Amino acid sequence: MERADVDTTIRSLIEPFNKKGIEIADTTTFSGDLEFDSLTVMDFVAAIEDEFDIIISMNQQAEIETYGQLIDAVVKLQG
Amino acid sequence: MSDLFDKFQPMIDLRAGLLASGVEDPFGLVMERVVSPTVAICNGRETILLGTYNYMGMTFDPDVIAAGKEALDDFGSGTTGSRVLNGTYIGHKQVEEALKDFYAMDHAMVFSTGYQANLGVISTMAGKGDYVVLDIDSHASIWDGCKMGDAEVVPFKHNDVEAMEKRLKRIPEDAGKLVVLEGVYSMLGDIAPLKEMIGIARAHGAMVLVDEAHSMGFIGPNGRGVAEDQGVLDQVDFVIGTFSKSVGTVGGFCVSNHPKFEILRLVCRPYVFTASLPPSVVATAATSIRKLMHSGNKRAHLWENSKTLHRGLKERGFQLGTDEPQSAIISVIMPDLERGAAMWEALLTEGLYVNLARPPATPANMTLLRCSLCAEHSAEQVGTIIGMFERAGKAAGIIG
Numbered sequence: 321m322e323r324a325d326v327d328t329t330i331r332s333l334i335e336p337f338n339k340k341g342i343e344i345a346d347t348t349t350f351s352g353d354l355e356f357d358s359l360t361v362m363d364f365v366a367a368i369e370d371e372f373d374i375i376i377s378m379n380q381q382a383e384i385e386t387y388g389q390l391i392d393a394v395v396k397l398q399g
Numbered sequence: 400m401s402d403l404f405d406k407f408q409p410m411i412d413l414r415a416g417l418l419a420s421g422v423e424d425p426f427g428l429v430m431e432r433v434v435s436p437t438v439a440i441c442n443g444r445e446t447i448l449l450g451t452y453n454y455m456g457m458t459f460d461p462d463v464i465a466a467g468k469e470a471l472d473d474f475g476s477g478t479t480g481s482r483v484l485n486g487t488y489i490g491h492k493q494v495e496e497a498l499k500d501f502y503a504m505d506h507a508m509v510f511s512t513g514y515q516a517n518l519g520v521i522s523t524m525a526g527k528g529d530y531v532v533l534d535i536d537s538h539a540s541i542w543d544g545c546k547m548g549d550a551e552v553v554p555f556k557h558n559d560v561e562a563m564e565k566r567l568k569r570i571p572e573d574a575g576k577l578v579v580l581e582g583v584y585s586m587l588g589d590i591a592p593l594k595e596m597i598g599i600a601r602a603h604g605a606m607v608l609v610d611e612a613h614s615m616g617f618i619g620p621n622g623r624g625v626a627e628d629q630g631v632l633d634q635v636d637f638v639i640g641t642f643s644k645s646v647g648t649v650g651g652f653c654v655s656n657h658p659k660f661e662i663l664r665l666v667c668r669p670y671v672f673t674a675s676l677p678p679s680v681v682a683t684a685a686t687s688i689r690k691l692m693h694s695g696n697k698r699a700h701l702w703e704n705s706k707t708l709h710r711g712l713k714e715r716g717f718q719l720g721t722d723e724p725q726s727a728i729i730s731v732i733m734p735d736l737e738r739g740a741a742m743w744e745a746l747l748t749e750g751l752y753v754n755l756a757r758p759p760a761t762p763a764n765m766t767l768l769r770c771s772l773c774a775e776h777s778a779e780q781v782g783t784i785i786g787m788f789e790r791a792g793k794a795a796g797i798i799g
Binding site (some may be wrong): 362 | 562566594763764
């Protein structure tokens with residue numbers, strides 16, 4: 321899947337977790353802008369993992385702070 | 400210059416706010432005198448203990464006490480050394496023999512705490528490039544073991560068999576895999592579907608570690624834990640346990656049937672680089688473990704206590720962590736920290752001690768009043784406890 325397609329898919333996956341309807345850009349941060357707590361992160365990551373049939377380990381999650389970094393990571397993890 | 404304490408400011412503020420409301424410090428209780436496994440004097444008041452992990456009430460067992468005193472006289476107050484240097488006494492071998500007999504397993508390794516047992520075994524077994532697949536509600540010692548070992552850490556939703564299987568499927572087939580589960584999850588007192596989970600884990604080529612800290616001595620026909628109760632203990636590679644709960648002292652252990660297990664004594668850093676347990680501690684533990692093998696009647700009474708308390712609290716309108724009692728832990732869910740702390744204090748005033756548990760220890764940001772029962776609680780005490788909950792619950796506005 322191309323980056324743009326990954327972006328589109330994840331944009332729809334993030335919607336139920338984006339409770340305040342924050343506008344999402346590549347620089348949007350999960351903990352700061354979106355205020356995701358650890359439980360939200362787990363559910364959101366699980367949704368992405370199931371959609372793309374990948375694993376994003378906690379070690380990899382630790383490197384991901386922004387939405388753009390997440391898209392890049394998922395593109396890469398698809399192999 | 401930045402103050403490295405600044406990162407704790409939110410916690411400092413939260414605590415100050417709570418204490419400013421006039422509530423007694425729930426994390427600063429001191430027991431002035433301990434009368435029995437179920438009664439202590441706190442703030443000059445006789446208090447029923449319903450928040451200890453003394454499930455089998457072994458702390459005042461006369462045989463256990465006698466063994467400890469004898470070891471103090473014969474071997475002194477401490478070993479002042481590592482297990483692999485000067486810290487292995489005959490008592491350490493004897494407690495490992497007792498564990499092997501208790502679990503009917505080939506190997507046993509004793510650590511200085513339960514925390515170190517998880518830290519040591521997980522970090523040593525799952526290293527860089529390996530995968531640890533674990534329940535999101537795992538104990539802090541399990542998470543810390545993952546971090547220290549530098550393996551890829553893959554959590555799944557609490558007790559979700561399907562979520563676990565999906566993740567196992569996606570891990571490269573040739574990678575080393577360790578699935579880490581707990582028999583009883585200590586915050587809500589719920590048990591894991593170990594039979595299903597372990598079957599799936601093994602089908603995907605993973606080794607399995609089960610932490611049975613809160614089930615040892617109580618759950619299973621021989622008190623070996625939830626894996627024994629569900630008939631899958633023979634499929635577990637590592638059972639982790641502790642002496643600080645049913646055994647009634649302090650220390651941790653791992654038992655295993657793996658033929659290469661003994662090498663861990665040389666490569667496991669939390670085992671090697673710390674002092675071994677004092678002789679009196681291993682002597683009390685060995686005596687207690689051997690007595691726990693023949694404690695069927697106590698186990699039956701503890702189940703009675705757990706069922707009675709669960710039913711009594713449910714009938715009075717409290718929201719509980721499990722629909723049915725699954726262990727010796729009954730968790731009462733509080734609406735928030737403020738009212739949880741008020742209820743905790745109201746109970747203490749009644750003469751009852753329970754654990755106030757709050758995030759990050761609790762799942763889903765819950766505030767819990769955690770009750771853990773003891774085989775030495777009498778039926779009468781359990782009745783008294785239910786009455787105290789009813790009065791305190793009404794005073795704190797938790798129940799109508």
